[in-house]
Amino acid sequence: MTFLLGSGAGFSGDRTDAAIPVVAELVRRGQPAALLFETLGERTLAAAHRARHDDAGGGFEPLLDELLEPVLVDCLDNGITILGNFGAANPAGACERVRVLGERAGRAELRIGHVQGDDIRSRLSGIDLQNWETESGEMPDEAALISANVYLGAEPLVEALSLGAEVVVTGRVADPSLFLAPLIHHFGWQWDDWDRLAAGTMAGHLGECGAQVSGGYFADPGLKDVPGLATVGYPIIEVEKDGSLVVTKPPGTGGCVTERTVKEQLLYEVHDPGSYLTPDVIVDISDVRVVQVGPDRVAVSGIRGRPAPERLKTTVCYAGGWQGEAEISYAGPNALGRARLAAEVLRERLSFRVPPELHSRLDIIGHASVFDSDAGDLQRLAAGAENGDYRLRLAAGHPERRWVERATQELLALYCAGPAGGGGVRRQFQRRVCTASYLVKRSDVDAFATLYGAARNDTRLHNAIPHNEGSHDHGAQ
Amino acid sequence: MIMVHSEDEITVSLHRLAHARAGDKGERLNLALFAYDPCHFEVLMAQVTEERVRALFAHRGVSRVRRYPLPGLAGMNLVLDDVLQGGVNGALNLDGHGKTLSFLLLGMEIALPVTAKV
Numbered sequence: 001m002t003f004l005l006g007s008g009a010g011f012s013g014d015r016t017d018a019a020i021p022v023v024a025e026l027v028r029r030g031q032p033a034a035l036l037f038e039t040l041g042e043r044t045l046a047a048a049h050r051a052r053h054d055d056a057g058g059g060f061e062p063l064l065d066e067l068l069e070p071v072l073v074d075c076l077d078n079g080i081t082i083l084g085n086f087g088a089a090n091p092a093g094a095c096e097r098v099r100v101l102g103e104r105a106g107r108a109e110l111r112i113g114h115v116q117g118d119d120i121r122s123r124l125s126g127i128d129l130q131n132w133e134t135e136s137g138e139m140p141d142e143a144a145l146i147s148a149n150v151y152l153g154a155e156p157l158v159e160a161l162s163l164g165a166e167v168v169v170t171g172r173v174a175d176p177s178l179f180l181a182p183l184i185h186h187f188g189w190q191w192d193d194w195d196r197l198a199a200g201t202m203a204g205h206l207g208e209c210g211a212q213v214s215g216g217y218f219a220d221p222g223l224k225d226v227p228g229l230a231t232v233g234y235p236i237i238e239v240e241k242d243g244s245l246v247v248t249k250p251p252g253t254g255g256c257v258t259e260r261t262v263k264e265q266l267l268y269e270v271h272d273p274g275s276y277l278t279p280d281v282i283v284d285i286s287d288v289r290v291v292q293v294g295p296d297r298v299a300v301s302g303i304r305g306r307p308a309p310e311r312l313k314t315t316v317c318y319a320g321g322w323q324g325e326a327e328i329s330y331a332g333p334n335a336l337g338r339a340r341l342a343a344e345v346l347r348e349r350l351s352f353r354v355p356p357e358l359h360s361r362l363d364i365i366g367h368a369s370v371f372d373s374d375a376g377d378l379q380r381l382a383a384g385a386e387n388g389d390y391r392l393r394l395a396a397g398h399p400e401r402r403w404v405e406r407a408t409q410e411l412l413a414l415y416c417a418g419p420a421g422g423g424g425v426r427r428q429f430q431r432r433v434c435t436a437s438y439l440v441k442r443s444d445v446d447a448f449a450t451l452y453g454a455a456r457n458d459t460r461l462h463n464a465i466p467h468n469e470g471s472h473d474h475g476a477q
Numbered sequence: 478m479i480m481v482h483s484e485d486e487i488t489v490s491l492h493r494l495a496h497a498r499a500g501d502k503g504e505r506l507n508l509a510l511f512a513y514d515p516c517h518f519e520v521l522m523a524q525v526t527e528e529r530v531r532a533l534f535a536h537r538g539v540s541r542v543r544r545y546p547l548p549g550l551a552g553m554n555l556v557l558d559d560v561l562q563g564g565v566n567g568a569l570n571l572d573g574h575g576k577t578l579s580f581l582l583l584g585m586e587i588a589l590p591v592t593a594k595v
Contacts, residue, residue, distance in 0.1 A: 041565075042503075042565060042566065043565050043566055046566065132503075217498065217576075218498075220496065223492070223493075223496070223513075224496055260496060260511065263509070263511050263550050263552065264496065264497075264498040264509060264511070265498070266509075266550075267498070267500075267507065267509030267547075267552075267554050268498055268500040268507075268509065269500035269501065269502055269507060270500070270507060270509075270554060271502075271505065271507055271554070271556045272543075272545060272556075273545050273547060273554055274545075286545075286547065286549075287549060288549065288550070289549060290550060302549075317566075320566070320567060323569070359569065360569070361569040361570070363571065365571075369571055370570060370571050370572040370577045370578075371577065371578070371581045372536075372570075373536045373537050373538065373562065374562050374569055374570070375536075377536040378536065393571070395569035395570075395571075396569070397567075397569060432566065432567065433566050434566055434567050435503070435564070435566050437503060
């Protein structure tokens with residue numbers, strides 16, 4: 001029987017009403033289903049650790065209430081399991097919040113799976129770390145260290161489902177593993193059934209970024225038109241026991257699922273298509289076939305798997321000083337000339353007002369910015385319209401906040417001391433978080449799940465809950 | 478825009494022939510590129526080479542470009558190392574992810590025979 005994977009969010013900050021039509025369609029179909037929230041990017045987790053540092057009860061997805069409340073009861077009433085990495089830096093805190101949301105909705109008995117073991121910060125000094133690919137990866141000072149989290153695979157999530165969890169809360173897991181876990185639990189796929197694990201992983205890969213497979217991050221008017229982006233439907237992936245899969249979306253929503261949208265997402269953040277590494281399986285998509293089988297229905301086949309990598313990826317976040325930005329606008333006649341003069345004046349001021357190690361960059365937005373290098377090669381070389389609407393932007397980085405503030409203050413001072421007609425200055429500062437990735441031994445990672453409120457391996461609770469179709473015990477890898 | 482390049486060739490922007498998506502991991506960017514019409518796959522293979530992509534991103538400090546052909550999808554995956562100047566967490570660039578860079582690639586010029594279907 002088909003299992004349905006519905007995407008509720010593709011990143012932290014995604015549309016919080018996206019899950020509503022997805023859940024409505026899952027309910028209408030009445031087939032076994034799960035709803036997945038992927039809200040944890042590389043940057044998001046570092047920010048979450050900061051938030052937890054400032055408030056011990058925080059550090060989980062700040063939009064958790066907005067994401068879950070509209071769909072929680074419908075999911076619980078219809079047997080739709082919810083899995084999310086919205087635990088971020090504080091899965092226990094998120095579990096508690098989910099418990100409160102359940103209680104508020106009259107579901108005080110809600111079973112919440114709590115996945116643990118991704119946070120290895122406290123044990124970092126005692127374990128064997130290999131550098132990830134090309135990164136030089138000198139371990140930062142203990143004082144600068146913010147977080148160290150392993151990308152867990154599907155195993156502890158399957159464990160949580162086997163315990164009867166209706167909502168599974170995780171911190172860092174590989175994004176596709178969120179989608180793979182309910183498939184393994186439902187179909188009883190074996191942990192060495194590599195082609196099946198690979199197919200489930202790619203179902204997750206296609207769904208994990210929400211609308212990116214169904215018309216988001218895609219439209220290019222005149223060439224790639226997408227209807228109804230304001231109400232784009234988030235994906236539903238139909239998966240069969242043999243691993244065949246179809247990408248679709250709820251009827252009546254905007255967006256589109258076409259061979260083109262699916263092909264773009266299939267390769268998103270993939271490097272070697274013959275060797276896409278995840279904690280659960282190495283996936284080979286070099287011979288994949290992508291075929292439109294109906295309106296907003298695309299089948300993906302030919303996905304192959306190989307044994308999972310020996311080691312797990314770990315991302316370490318550490319404090320990287322401060323970063324600041326400031327901008328000022330010039331518009332109308334000779335605007336480009338005035339913006340260029342402002343940049344020249346600012347460069348000269350910075351040469352004697354801030355220390356030489358301050359790392360800075362100047363863009364003229366509207367002329368050359370995001371394509372440019374830090375050195376401003378395109379800004380110097382590109383021809384531009386003299387009359388226009390331009391915005392000079394300064395970005396500066398330094399270990400000490402005061403020098404970043406000083407640099408941006410120099411842009412602010414262009415109001416009175418710079419070229420004519422400069423206006424609309426905005427400034428902002430933030431702590432900079434750097435990341436480095438390593439590979440750790442699986443034996444150094446202790447990942448497991450409990451039901452929130454129960455102790456580890458609490459067999460009383462475990463046995464009290466009937467197993468779903470296809471659930472099975474699995475050995476620790 | 479189509480420009481008559483010589484008597485028997487025209488130049489078109491890659492944007493007319495193919496669509497692309499950018500993705501990032503750390504300092505590494507991937508650009509997945511697909512021909513709108515599979516009949517242009519061979520043209521892409523002949524002209525969107527590792528060398529030309531490397532030249533297009535030279536000002537960003539790219540250290541290596543690897544190209545993985547995907548004939549079954551009429552496309553290719555281009556993997557560019559060290560092009561993000563600090564990546565999502567460290568870059569001073571407004572677009573630390575490099576999400577906009579698929580369109581830097583699509584600005585590449587492609588030569589086609591005048592008889593080609595565009």
